Amino acid sequence: WWEVWLRHSDGNEAARFRAFATKAGMAVCDRHLRFEDRTVILAYGAAARLSSSIDVLNDLAEVRRAKSPASFFVNLNGYDQGLWTSALREQLVSPPPDAPSICVLDTGMNRAHPLIESFLPSVDCHSIKPQWTPQDHNGHGTEMAGLALFGDLTPVLASSSIPTSPRHRLESVKILPPPGQTPNPPDLYGAVVAEAASRAEIQAPVRRRAFAMAVTSVDERDRGQPTSWSSAVDALAAGRSFDPSSQGLIYLDQAESNARRLFILAGGNVTSLNQDHLSASDTEGIHDPGHAWNALTVGACTNLTTIDPNESGRQGWRSLAANGDLSPWSTTSVPFSREWPIKPDVVFEGGNIGQSPTGSDLDLPIDSLSVLTTHHKPAEKLLTTSWATSAAMAQVSMIAGAILAEYPTFTPETVRALIVHSAQWTPRMRSYLDGVHGKSARESLVRRYGFGVPDLQRALRSAKNALTLVVQDTVCPFVNGKLRQMNLHSLPWPTDVLASLGERPVTMRVTLSYFVEPNPGRRGWTKRHRYASHGLRFDAKAPGESLDEFRKRMNRLALEEDEQRPDTGNSSGWFLGSRIRHRGSLHSDYWAGTAADLADRGFIIVYPVSGWWKDQPKR
Numbered sequence: 029w030w031e032v033w034l035r036h037s038d039g040n041e042a043a044r045f046r047a048f049a050t051k052a053g054m055a056v057c058d059r060h061l062r063f064e065d066r067t068v069i070l071a072y073g074a075a076a077r078l079s080s081s082i083d084v085l086n087d088l089a090e091v092r093r094a095k096s097p098a099s100f101f102v103n104l105n106g107y108d109q110g111l112w113t114s115a116l117r118e119q120l121v122s123p124p125p126d127a128p129s130i131c132v133l134d135t136g137m138n139r140a141h142p143l144i145e146s147f148l149p150s151v152d153c154h155s156i157k158p159q160w161t162p163q164d165h166n167g168h169g170t171e172m173a174g175l176a177l178f179g180d181l182t183p184v185l186a187s188s189s190i191p192t193s194p195r196h197r198l199e200s201v202k203i204l205p206p207p208g209q210t211p212n213p214p215d216l217y218g219a220v221v222a223e224a225a226s227r228a229e230i231q232a233p234v235r236r237r238a239f240a241m242a243v244t245s246v247d248e249r250d251r252g253q254p255t256s257w258s259s260a261v262d263a264l265a266a267g268r269s270f271d272p273s274s275q276g277l278i279y280l281d282q283a284e285s286n287a288r289r290l291f292i293l294a295g296g297n298v299t300s301l302n303q304d305h306l307s308a309s310d311t312e313g314i315h316d317p318g319h320a321w322n323a324l325t326v327g328a329c330t331n332l333t334t335i336d337p338n339e340s341g342r343q344g345w346r347s348l349a350a351n352g353d354l355s356p357w358s359t360t361s362v363p364f365s366r367e368w369p370i371k372p373d374v375v376f377e378g379g380n381i382g383q384s385p386t387g388s389d390l391d392l393p394i395d396s397l398s399v400l401t402t403h404h405k406p407a408e409k410l411l412t413t414s415w416a417t418s419a420a421m422a423q424v425s426m427i428a429g430a431i432l433a434e435y436p437t438f439t440p441e442t443v444r445a446l447i448v449h450s451a452q453w454t455p456r457m458r459s460y461l462d463g464v465h466g467k468s469a470r471e472s473l474v475r476r477y478g479f480g481v482p483d484l485q486r487a488l489r490s491a492k493n494a495l496t497l498v499v500q501d502t503v504c505p506f507v508n509g510k511l512r513q514m515n516l517h518s519l520p521w522p523t524d525v526l527a528s529l530g531e532r533p534v535t536m537r538v539t540l541s542y543f544v545e546p547n548p549g550r551r552g553w554t555k556r557h558r559y560a561s562h563g564l565r566f567d568a569k570a571p572g573e574s575l576d577e578f579r580k581r582m583n584r585l586a587l588e589e590d591e592q593r594p595d596t597g598n599s600s601g602w603f604l605g606s607r608i609r610h611r612g613s614l615h616s617d618y619w620a621g622t623a624a625d626l627a628d629r630g631f632i633i634v635y636p637v638s639g640w641w642k643d644q645p646k647r
Contacts, residue, residue, distance in 0.1 A: 030070070030071050030072070030073075030091050030092065031068055031069075031070060031091065031092040032045065032068065032069045032070070032071050032078070032088065032091055033066050033067075033068050033088070033089040033090045033091070033092070034066065034067045034068075034069065034087045034088065034089060035065070035066065035087055035088070035089045036065050036066065036067065037086075037087065041067060041087040042060060042067050042069060044084065044087060045069060045071075045084060045087060046069075048081045048084050049071055049073070052073065052077045052080065052081075053073065053077075054071050054072060054073035054077060055071065055072040055073065055111050055115075056069060056070070056071045056072075066089060070096075072111065072115060078091060096182065096186050097182065097332075097334070097336050097395070097396035098180075098181075098182045098395050098396060098398050098399060098400040098413050099336040099338070099339055099394075099395035099396040099413075100336070101181070101182065101185060101400055101411050102395045102400070102411055102412060102413055103338075103395070104411075106408070106409055106410070109409060109410040109411050110410060112185050112411075113142055113143055113185075113410045113411070114142070115185075116143065116184065116185060116191060117142050117143060119190055119191050119193065120143070120146060120191075120193045120194075121193040122146040122147070123147060123194065123195055123196060123197045123433075126235075127195060127196055127197050127433060128196050128197070128235065128236040128237055128238075128429060128432035128433055128436075129152070129196055129197045129198060129199045129228075129232075129235055129236075129237040129238075129429070130176045130177075130196060130197075130198055130199070130237065130238055130240050130425045130426070130428065130429045131198075131199035131200070131201060131224075131225075131228045131237050131238070131239045131240065132169060132172045132173060132176060132198065132199070132200050132201070132240050132241075132422075132425075133201050133203045133221065133224045133239060133240070133241040133243065134168055134169035134172050134200070134202070134203065134204065134241070134242060134243065135164050135165055135166040135167070135168045135169040135202060135204045136153070136155065136160075136161070136162050136163050136164040136165060136166075136169045136170075136200055136202035137153065137162070137163075137164050137169045137170050137173045137198070137200040137404075138163060138164045138170045138404045138405070138406065139153060139200075140406060141170065141173075141174075141402050141403070141404075141406045141410070142406065142410070143174060143177070143178070143402055143410075144170070144173050144174070144177070144198065144402060147177055147194065147196075147197045147198050148173070148197065148198040148199070148200065149197075151231060152197070152198070152199040152200065152228070152231060152232070153199075153200045154199075154200065154201045154202070154224075154227040154228060154231070155201065155202035155203075155227075156201065156202065156203050156220060156223045156224055156227065157205075157209075159209070160202055160205065160206055160209065161202075161206070162200060162201075162202050164202075164404040165206040165207065166204070166206075166404070167403070167404040167405075167412070168242070168418070169200060169202070169404070170401075170402050170403065170404035171401045171402065171403075171404070171412065171414040171418075171419070171422075172240065172242060172401075172414075172418065172419075172421075172422040173198055173200070173401075173402060174401035174402030175399065175401050175414060175419055175422035175423050175425075175426065176198060176240055176422045176423075176425045176426050176429065177194045177196075177198065177426065177429075178191075178194065178401075178426065179399075179423045179426050180377060180399040180400055180401075180423065181399075181400040181401055181402075181411065182399065182400040185400070194426070194429065194430075195429075195430065195433035195434075196429030196430065196432060196433050199228045199231075199232075199237065201224040201225075201227050201228055203220050203221070203224050203241075203243065204243065217243075217245070217256075217257045217260075217317070218256045218257045218259065218260025218261070218317075219260070221241070221257070221260055221261060221264065221317075222260060222264060222269070224239075225239060225264055225289065226269070236432050236436065237289075237290075237432075238289075238290040238291075238292055238425060238428040238429065238432065238440070238443065239289060239290065239291045239292065240292045240421060240422060240425035240428075241291065241292070241293055241294070241421075242293075242294040242417070242418030242421055242422070243294075244293075244294060244295075244296035244315035244316060244317070244318055245257070245296075245315055245316040245317075246296070246299055246315060250316060250319070251313055251363060251364055251365065251368075252313065252314075252319050252361060252364030252365055252368030252369070252371075253365075253368065254319075254320075254321075254546060254559055255316050255317065257316050257317040258316055258317035258318075258319055258320040258321075258323075259320075259546040260317075261291050261293070261317045261320040261322065261323055262320050262321050262322045262323075262543075262544065262545075262546040263545065263546050264289050264291070265288060265289050265290065265291055265320070265322035265323065265440070265543050266288060266322060266543045266544065266545045266546075266561075267286075267287035267288045267289070267543075268287075268545070269287075288439065288440050288441070288543055289440060290324065290428065290440035290443055290444060291320065291322070291323040291324070292323070292324045292326065292421055292424055292425045292428060293317060293318045293320065293323045293324070293325050293326065293421065294318065294325075294326060294416075294417040294418045294420070294421040295314045295315065295318045295325050295326060295327040295328075295358060295359050295360075295371060295372045295417045295421075296314060296315025296316075296318055296359045296417060297315075297357045297358070297359065297416045297417055297418075298312045298356070298357060298358070298359055299312065301356055301357075301381060301390050301392070302356075303348065303383070303387065303390070305348055305349060305354070305356035306353075306354060306476075308356070309354055309356070309358050309359060309360050309362075309476065310360055310362040310363070310472075310476060311362070311363060312359045312360070312363070313359060313360070313361060313362075313363040313364055314327075314359050314360065314361050314364075314371045314372065315359060318359075318371060318372070319361065319364070319368065319369060319371050321369050321543075321544055321546075321559075321560065321612045321613045322543045322544065322613055324373050324374070324424070324428075324444045324447060324448075325371045325372045325373050325478075326372055326373070326374055326375065326376055326417060326420050326421040326424045327354070327355075327358040327359070327360065327371075327372030327374070327375040327376075327378075327417055327420065327477070327478055328354070328355035328357050328358040328375060328376065328377070328378020328379070328416055328417045328419070328420040329352065329353065329354055329355055329358070329375040329376065329377065329378065329420075329454065329457075329477070329481060330347075330349050330351075330352075330353065330354075330355040330377060330378060330379055330380045330397075331351055331352060331377060331454075332347065332377070332379055332380045332396070332397045332398070332399075333347040333349070333350065333351045333380060333397075334347070334396065335347060335382060335394060335396050335397065336395070336396035339394065339395060339396060342382065342394065344384075344385035345382045345383065345384060345385065345391075345394075346382070346383055346385075347380040347381070347382060347383065347397055348380060348381050348382070348383045348390065349380050349381075350456055351454075351456060352454030352455055352456030352457060353454075353456045353457070354375065354476060354477065355375075355377075355378040355379060355380060355415075355416070355417075355420070356380065356381050357378055357379070357381075357415065357416035357417055358372070358375065358378060358416075358417055358420075359417070360372070360475055360476045361475040362472055362475045362476055364475070366471070366611075367611070368611065368612070369611045369612025369613070369614070370471070370474055370475055370478070370611050370612065371475070371478070371612075372477075372478040373444075373447075373448055373478050373479060373614060374424060374447060374448060374451045374478045374479055374480065374481065374482050375420065375477055375478050375480070375481055376420040376421075376423050376424050376481060376482065377399055377419070377420060377423060378399075378415060378416050378417055378419050378420040379393070379397050379398040379399060379413075379414075379415030379416065379419065380394070380397040381393075381394065381397065382394045382397065392415070393413060393415055395413050397415075398413035398414060398415040398419075399413065399414055399415065399419050399423070400412075400413060400414075401413070401414045401419070401422075424447065424482060426484075427447055427482055427484050427487060428443055428447060430484055430487075430488065431443050431446055431447070431487055431488065434488055437500075438498075438500070439500055440543070441500075441541045441542055441543055442498065442500055442541065444541045444614065445539045445540070445541035445614070446487045446498070447482045447487055448478075448479050448482070448539055448541070448614060448616050449487070449496065449537065449539040449616065450482045450483045450484075450486035450487035451478070451479045451480035451481055451482040451483070452480040452481060452483070452486075453477060453479075453480040453481075454480070454481060457473070457477045457480065460473055461473070467599070467603075467604055467605050467607070467608055468608070470603065470604060470608075471604065471608045474604065474608075479616050495521065497519065497520065499517055501515055501634075503515055503564065503634065503636055505562040505564075505636030505637075505639070505641065505642075506562070506636070506641055506642045513636065514579065514582060514583075514633050514634065514635040514636075515633065515634045515635075516575075516579075516631055516632075516633050517631065517632045517633070517634070518630065518631055519629070519630055519631065519632060521626075521627075521630075523627045523630065524627075526623045526624070526626055526627035527623070527624055527627040527628075529622075529623035529624070530622065530623060530624050531622045531623070531624065532622065532623045533620065533621070533622065533623075534620075534621065534622065534623045534626050535618055535619070535620050536568070536618070536619045536626060536629075537616070537617070537618050537619075538566055538568070538615075538616070538617060538619070538632060539614070539615070539616040540564060540565075540566045540614070540615045540616075540634060541613070541614045541615075542564050542613050542614075543613060544559075544560040544561050544562060544563070544613045544639065545560075545561035545641070546559055546560070546561075547559050547560075547561075547640045558640055559640075560613070560639045560640070561639045561640055561641040562636055562637070562638070562639035562641050562642070563610070563613075563636065563637040563638070563639055564613075564615075564634055564635070564636055564637070565585070565586070565606065565610050565615070565634070565635055565636075565637055566615065566632055566633065566634050566635075567581075567582060567585070567606065567632070567633055567635075568619065568629045568631070568632050568633075569628075569629050569630060569631040569632075569633075570629070571625045571628040571629060572628065575631065578631065578633065579633070582633050582635045583635075585606070585635070586635050586636065586637055601619045601620055601621045601625075602617050602618065602619050603617055603618040603619075603620070604617045604618075605617070
């Protein structure tokens, strides 16, 4: 697709171009933009064809690769939307039968959409109740489907390069009732998620998958403390199965290593929008079950700050959030007690909202400040927009699907770790570090932005100036109630080369991901040491420290945490440090120093700390 810029001459230049395009076999959109001295028309075809007509060459001012906001595509008529989606569909290849999937738990999906049907067989469309049809009754599930397959469709459709066809497929489980049906009881959503996971797994028991869910509760009274819903997610992730009863949820079996599940959850949206959107986000906590320890929780940021001047009634309006900052929709774990996990884990594009010229009014949705996805009624329109943390979550699930396809032996814990490890803060996020001092202030920023914006290419491939070492291993944390095993990992970098770099600054990032089993008794949910079955920690050998001294220091740290004594670890050079990074079951931190110091570190230890398994010898 090309933006064809035509000079104004006799007023017939657009008609001449359309007549030429028809003869040349080029597709042209009905709408065009008219400026004072130029008319811009969007055309599809080989750019070389434009040189075959003298009349067109006289009218032609320039040709640009098309770059359009979501509003451009949403406002196209049905025929023109069909042209764009057909061009994309022609490049798609159906995934093989053993491809991994993203299983979306939502309002169902419409698999008749031309961009979805090749990736969603009818046998993979489910609902938790037999009287509910799996068809999307609301539209939200189909929106999530498009984003889970392609991410934001705006750059995909506008790109002149051949798109990469998704290598993962979709599954759908309707968990929200259609109109006229009884709503799900709020206290049984843990059972709803368990039933939904079971439906997909019964249909395809050996398929590798990640579960994606945007549904949350707006009840904030838990403030990070586990709930029946978040605990059910944690237990399912750890490999448990459940059965609803009058007493709630009952464990049916022992957790199995090959039954572990990756859940990707939306952090939830703020209940009211405010001009001071960062303060609003920092005072509204992540919604249940987004604070689940074992889940990958996604908040929303935004790079969408330009409002399309062609959107009706938006003249003079501007975006509220700055480029690269938190989306006004996103909730955070800033209000949580500091003992609970850092959430969100990552943030992704969730759109922006508009602010009137006077700054007194806010409005939404604005198409050009939203992401583009699939519409649930393709007979009426093929494309629509989506926004907020649900849209961000679905796009991150697309990254998870690509990782599962690329690395079939990676565990759910490893996929989660790779997504977090690939994440980086935007320049806008980093700018807030200039006004804060100390690691506690940094923690508040991490509880707002998570570990940053993940990047698919960084997750799949080491950058030219970075080495990513992935280790999948097991630890037996306790024997007869005592801490047992530590895993020592040698870092495979060229020590002599690093040492020769001397004082040159370098950075090392470490991400540790594992799943815990939640304590099945609610009385064990009030303290993190009683909720989790166990904990794991990491640390690096200090310069000049022998391996024997390193092991002794780690034994002492493990004992101190086991006895809930203050952390005395050495956090010099680390961005967060051991006291802050060791929340929940995912820990990520940066060490910055000289190449010479890094050369003398060379080893990382992963060691266990206490949990309720310690007092359960049979576990």
